[in-house]
Amino acid sequence: MIESNDEGRTIEVTIRIEADPRRVWTALIHPEEIERWFPLHARGEGRDGGRVEVTWGDEGWWGTTLSIVNDGTHARFVDEAAVEHGGPVLYMDYHLESDRGATVLRFVHSGFGPEDRWDDFLDALDAGWSYFFRNLKVYLEHHPGTPRTMIHARPGTRGSRPEIYAALVRAVGIDPDALRETAVGAPVTLRVGNEPVDAVLEAAVDGRTFAARVPSLEQSLLFLEIEKAGDEAKVGVWWSSYGPSAATAGRLAESRDAIVTALEAR
Known part of the structure; x- marks a missing residue:
């Protein structure tokens, strides 16, 4: 869902996953786990300050920096790729809450301006993130730990x-x-x-x-x-x-x- 406020626009997705929060946390921050629900390949270090890069095979690597705001409950990936071209810094925040043995994951992708030039990009991201978190749910509920x-x-x-x-x-x-x-x-x-x-x-x-x-x-x-x-x-x-x-x-x-x-x- 795309949300608007005075500072710009954000994408927010909330999903319940029938898995322990620590298992979800691991799937979100460690490259070998990230590539089991998100890109074709991922590499880097799943630690505070670590660089994590992902690729879909033919478009190079997309890199972000991981910041662990609160271990186990709040991780932030910082995307500065567009800064050298005059673009904004983008943030991807994962917020986890335990709920009766399951996990409620709230994802927020922020930093987008209010300008019309973001419209098509935001629509594509919104659709893509909605799917990827469904893939994460399928992975953790049906195939945990399986490549x-x-x-x-x-x-x-x-x-x-x-x-x-x-x-x-x-x-x-x-x-x-x-x-x-x-x-x-x-x-x-x-x-x-x-x-x-x-x-x-x-x-x-x-x-x-x-x-x-x-x-x-x-x-x-x-x-x-x-x-x-x-x-x-x-x-x-x-x-x-x-x-x-x-x-x-x-x-x-x-x-x-x-x-x-x-x-x-x-």
Whole structure:
């Protein structure tokens, strides 16, 4: 959710995770754990003052500095990458509270100005963070301590954001009009390759992102996203799976290829 105040705008996400707060804390600050729910790869030091960098494979490394404000309950990552180009310092704050054996995580991404130039970037971040914290929840509740396998593709395409989004969700058997009326957490039927499977909707932001979890495929999680710039767009097709069997990995690769083929055939 994007919030506005006199100082600018922030993104805030709150999620309940059925895991011990120390387990959640570890997943948030240590690079080997961060790459199990966030980027393709992470490196650095999960300590106060440590440098933590992440990458999605083809765009270099994004670096932040970790500040442990209150051990176990408040961590802040400071992003100064834009400062040398006249941009602001951005902050990513994680606040953790224990709740009857579970953890309530509140995330705040701040430092954005009120100017219109931030609008599209903020919308993309808001959609992305909503998904990533669902991935964190799936990881900690279903696969704690298990490395993640990513089966993915990032094809380029053309067209408007609504056209691309409709093609993406139709490629996995979802009607885009019906999707607008479907709540997160609701059951959906997903097409994996040529076979329908029962799934759970984990995120859906019209024109931007879609995510669904497939319990029968070892709780594997599909994430579809659109990065738009002018007439060009890059699409992300990401299957996250934890210790998948060869059969599951094969089906996820088949699904990825079918999605890419459907985009190319538009």
